[in-house]
Amino acid sequence: MTQPSHAFSAAERDAVYRAIHERRDVRSQFLPDPVQPEVLARLLTAAHHAPSVGFMQPWDFLVINSREVRQQVKAIFEAENTRAAANYADEQGARYRSLKLEGILESPLNLCITCDRSRGGEHVLGRNSILETDLFSTCLAVQNLWLAARAEGIGLGWVSILDQQKLAAVLGLPEQVYPVAYLCLGYVSEFLAKPELETKGWRKRIPLESLLHGDRWGQPLAAAQMNGVKKINES
Amino acid sequence: MTQPSHAFSAAERDAVYRAIHERRDVRSQFLPDPVQPEVLARLLTAAHHAPSVGFMQPWDFLVINSREVRQQVKAIFEAENTRAAANYADEQGARYRSLKLEGILESPLNLCITCDRSRGGEHVLGRNSILETDLFSTCLAVQNLWLAARAEGIGLGWVSILDQQKLAAVLGLPEQVYPVAYLCLGYVSEFLAKPELETKGWRKRIPLESLLHGDRWGQPLAAAQMNGVKKINES
Numbered sequence: 001m002t003q004p005s006h007a008f009s010a011a012e013r014d015a016v017y018r019a020i021h022e023r024r025d026v027r028s029q030f031l032p033d034p035v036q037p038e039v040l041a042r043l044l045t046a047a048h049h050a051p052s053v054g055f056m057q058p059w060d061f062l063v064i065n066s067r068e069v070r071q072q073v074k075a076i077f078e079a080e081n082t083r084a085a086a087n088y089a090d091e092q093g094a095r096y097r098s099l100k101l102e103g104i105l106e107s108p109l110n111l112c113i114t115c116d117r118s119r120g121g122e123h124v125l126g127r128n129s130i131l132e133t134d135l136f137s138t139c140l141a142v143q144n145l146w147l148a149a150r151a152e153g154i155g156l157g158w159v160s161i162l163d164q165q166k167l168a169a170v171l172g173l174p175e176q177v178y179p180v181a182y183l184c185l186g187y188v189s190e191f192l193a194k195p196e197l198e199t200k201g202w203r204k205r206i207p208l209e210s211l212l213h214g215d216r217w218g219q220p221l222a223a224a225q226m227n228g229v230k231k232i233n234e235s
Numbered sequence: 236m237t238q239p240s241h242a243f244s245a246a247e248r249d250a251v252y253r254a255i256h257e258r259r260d261v262r263s264q265f266l267p268d269p270v271q272p273e274v275l276a277r278l279l280t281a282a283h284h285a286p287s288v289g290f291m292q293p294w295d296f297l298v299i300n301s302r303e304v305r306q307q308v309k310a311i312f313e314a315e316n317t318r319a320a321a322n323y324a325d326e327q328g329a330r331y332r333s334l335k336l337e338g339i340l341e342s343p344l345n346l347c348i349t350c351d352r353s354r355g356g357e358h359v360l361g362r363n364s365i366l367e368t369d370l371f372s373t374c375l376a377v378q379n380l381w382l383a384a385r386a387e388g389i390g391l392g393w394v395s396i397l398d399q400q401k402l403a404a405v406l407g408l409p410e411q412v413y414p415v416a417y418l419c420l421g422y423v424s425e426f427l428a429k430p431e432l433e434t435k436g437w438r439k440r441i442p443l444e445s446l447l448h449g450d451r452w453g454q455p456l457a458a459a460q461m462n463g464v465k466k467i468n469e470s
Binding site for chain 2: 004006011013015016017020021022037038039041042046048049053054056062065066069083099101120126127128135136140142143147148150160162163164170174188190195198202203205206208213214216217218222225229231233
């Protein structure tokens with residue numbers, strides 16, 4: 001059978017899977033080398049080509065070089081992280097505090113990806129039933145950028161321990177603009193073989209088989225499909 | 236300079252960008268050929284390797300082969316779409332109704348990716364400040380799967396015109412489980428060169444340059460970085 005012209009070669013397909021499986025949430029391995037403008041441009045272009053509800057393209061990109069802005073964001077993180085640490089007692093608390101959870105100042109570049117909730121006017125195609133689809137679209141842009149970064153050898157970490165109202169104030173965001181993702185980017189000394197929270201015993205990877213349902217919740221997946229999953233995950 | 240061992244070759248990098256730029260939201264080009272179990276397994280494994288807040292892995296996957304379930308979902312779509320179409324008057328309304336916005340019955344496979352909002356217990360690392368980070372993580376899994384599908388020659392469409400409460404009832408979801416994405420998958424006759432909503436004149440792609448800010452909202456991007464963006468987007 002001849003391949004259609006849109007088919008990927010096996011090597012191209014494997015490269016996409018390599019990016020997916022070797023991508024990491026990076027906090028500790030940043031090198032100071034600057035990200036070149038053309039590389040940054042490819043990453044931003046990749047994000048901008050994410051799917052969006054009704055072709056809304058609700059995102060903006062704040063490229064943060066300023067050390068002053070980053071120090072203000074770091075202070076927001078510190079306050080939130082102190083609050084979060086208080087949720088864990090004793091050993092778990094000590095383990096929590098030992099984790100490095102952001103690279104705001106060590107990474108050479110910070111990036112905030114926002115969502116303008118009013119873009120496209122009152123009626124955005126496909127956003128009638130689920131208002132959050134604009135935020136979801138913005139997340140798809142984040143993942144495009146994250147995978148492109150891995151392919152460029154650039155590590156990326158998403159800092160989620162932030163008060164979004166305070167962050168919006170520091171960044172001067174208009175009222176209708178929500179800061180979905182605050183990201184740290186830079187070249188890295190290495191990409192860890194496994195997620196850091198897995199290696200450090202915080203949480204285990206859930207077996208994929210236990211997350212699969214057939215047709216309706218709680219029904220078994222078709223046997224042939226489950227066998228396919230077992231085969232892939234044993235290899 | 237020698238490349239670090241984690242570096243992608245230029246060909247691998249280009250393959251990742253090819254998946255990102257040639258990915259489409261597919262509604263009309265589905266072929267009836269079934270998706271083989273091992274291919275489906277690779278797609279699900281890719282989704283499961285998305286980043287998630289606190290390694291929460293909040294997702295489950297409902298693989299929907301049943302025609303009966305799909306007909307029920309299609310009925311939910313029809314009701315919501317009729318409601319949505321009423322938002323557009325005259326010519327815009329006629330244009331809206333002419334668009335094909337889902338492939339629930341024509342695609343050989345439907346997939347619902349859900350988010351269990353209670354997974355990981357009361358305190359999930361990194362989810363203290365922004366409760367929606369579990370939904371955002373689930374979206375990152377969707378995009379992993381979407382790009383992997385493109386590399387496998389499989390088209391994917393996200394159906395967002397659905398009442399999520401009715402959808403949850405049809406799929407029998409527990410109360411704490413939210414259906415983030417209802418997806419249609421299958422091999423396709425072609426991937427369109429551009430998004431369908433762009434080609435049909437519904438909305439234009441926004442120039443990337445107009446979405447970029449430096450350090451704070453509304454401040455210009457550094458000149459070298461903006462020149463990089465212009466160079467990439469002219470080529």
